[in-house]
Amino acid sequence: MKICDRSILKRQNVWDEDRHLPAVAEILAAVRAEGDAALKAFTARFDGVTLDCFPVDEAAFATARAQVTPEVLASLALAAERLRAFHELQPLPSWTTDKLGGALGQRFTPLRRVGCYVPSGTAPLPSTVLHTVIPAQAAGVKEIIITTPPNPAYAATEFINPVILAAAHLAGATQVLRLGGAQAIAALAFGTESILPVDKIVGPGNVYVTLAKKLVFGAVGIDGLAGPTETVIIADEFANPRWVAADLLAQAEHDVLASAILLTPSEQLAYAVQSLIPTFLERLPRAEIIRQTFERNSGIVLTRDIAEACELANEYAPEHLCLAVREPQVWAERIHSAGGIFMGENSFEVLGDYVAGPSHVMPTGGSARFASPLSALDFVRLTSLVALDNTTTHTIAPHAARLAYAESLGAHALAAELREAYNVRRET
Incomplete structure (x- = not known):
């Protein structure tokens, strides 16, 4: 390891995005147009695995657990316990106030369905299963889908590394899909004949996964772009x-x-x-x-x-x-x-x-x-709540109308003035 000058701290573009983006866009378009057929073709081409369907069968989880040592299972359990305890302490308080007239507030609502991408290339990452699934559970998400690349070496556990399946079972994921790369991100974002789209995709991955997340953002939420x-x-x-x-x-x-x-x-x-x-x-x-x-x-x-x-x-x-x-x-x-x-x-x-x-x-x-680390906050929506009383509406509506006219938005002003006139008539 060399002693360097400060130039080592100047960030470089480590990924040639322009070189990879066309291939990623092509994969996304194919999955969106052809659904399951495209997923099967890409999985055979990139992963060397031929699949009839994508979810891991329930029986494979028991087989996987039997192949993982008790010591590793115990360590996964301890990690899960600590992660759950930490993320359940994350404050997610909905609140209301009557100090501004009527009731105003904010409400936290869990996302309904999320996808967690778990890399499994040069090293399987069961820890990422726990570190993505458990924060989602702490937030109250009901459906948590893991997707991870299949590997021909693990035919006995439906082509998924046993320790990843053991972690998924321990974490309580709803489903594990045998999909990797940009095609997995496309399936989660757009859905197919057999896969429902999710509200948000989280988890790290290689350049193809990251660029796919970048391109599908807007159709689906993402946690960030992990380099x-x-x-x-x-x-x-x-x-x-x-x-x-x-x-x-x-x-x-x-x-x-x-x-x-x-x-x-x-x-x-x-x-x-x-x-x-x-x-x-x-x-x-x-x-x-x-x-x-x-x-x-x-x-x-x-x-x-x-x-x-x-x-x-x-x-x-x-x-x-x-x-x-x-x-x-x-x-x-x-x-x-x-x-x-x-x-x-x-x-x-x-x-x-x-x-x-x-x-x-x-x-x-x-x-x-x-940006921030993944947490329970990544798996909730914040909704503003507005329930003003008549007195407050009568007081602030003229100001809304005045500002609407300043922005040349006459219909906005009309909506405010009609309420103001209605309240005046009620008072008289």
């Missing part, structure tokens, strides 16, 4: 270099497009971390992916002090911001742009990936400047 995952670690001279190195490696193994960046004022720590990386790499199965990640989008940046590191982190707006420093809660107050802030070396990011409690679906690509 490659990223971590920034801010560490002082007191940080444990072995732990810092391990945390960087953990982020880098996701994908060759991932980013793992260390910001530190300590040269001693920087060189210690740098020297530890090769030793750890020798024992890791995804070492080649990590090496490519470190060559492309990752590095160590020496800063004047921790305050400057925080400023640089805010400009970068990372998905994950880890504070391996003394008094992490104090420095956390300096951070205003990050998907998640992991305070102290006991709160390392891998715990957030699996078992801490918040969803690991977080804003990437600098979108943490304006």
Whole structure:
């Protein structure tokens, strides 16, 4: 892992969208026009699996659970318990007031049906099952559909990795569809003969999935446009270099497009971390992916002090911001742009990936400047409630009419003036 200048913090376009968009648009159009037939054709072509139907049969869940070790099942159960406890604490309060005349307020209503995309390419992600399904349940969503790519290697469990099915069963998903890529997003957005459209699609995916979500937005809601995952670690001279190195490696193994960046004022720590990386790499199965990640989008940046590191982190707006420093809660107050802030070396990011409690679906690509992690709030609609009394209507209607005329909207003014005249007649 190299020591870099600040240019490593200048975001690059890691995906060539213009190259991929035509293929994605073609897939979406085909699914919209041809429905199930297009889904079957794309699944055979891209995944090497021939399907008669898309939902996983109920019997496959029992088979899958039998293939997952009790220890992994126990860890999934603990993660689910913590995620559920965290997201059920999310405030979703409907409210009304009589302080503005009559009744005004806001009402939270759960979405009826949502789709959760779960990647299963270079690594299956049962954690994403839990981190998308459980926030939706906490919000009160009744129908939660998982879609995940089929794999010929798992014929015994209907072409889905057993640990993903075990997680789906544990989380209580309504249905699991054997669909991946842009075609899965199209099916959820538009529906087909056998698949009902959803109200919203959430979950990360590759460039084809992300661009498909971008193109279907408007026909359906989305949580955001997830790019490659990223971590920034801010560490002082007191940080444990072995732990810092391990945390960087953990982020880098996701994908060759991932980013793992260390910001530190300590040269001693920087060189210690740098020297530890090769030793750890020798024992890791995804070492080649990590090496490519470190060559492309990752590095160590020496800063004047921790305050400057925080400023640089805010400009970068990372998905994950880890504070391996003394008094992490104090420095956390300096951070205003990050998907998640992991305070102290006991709160390392891998715990957030699996078992801490918040969803690991977080804003990437600098979108943490304006976007938020997935939560129960993503699965509700907020409706404004207006029930004014006659006195209030009589008082404010003339102002509405005056503003309508200022905007050259005569019909708007008419609607207000008729109510005002009616109230005047009632009073006389």
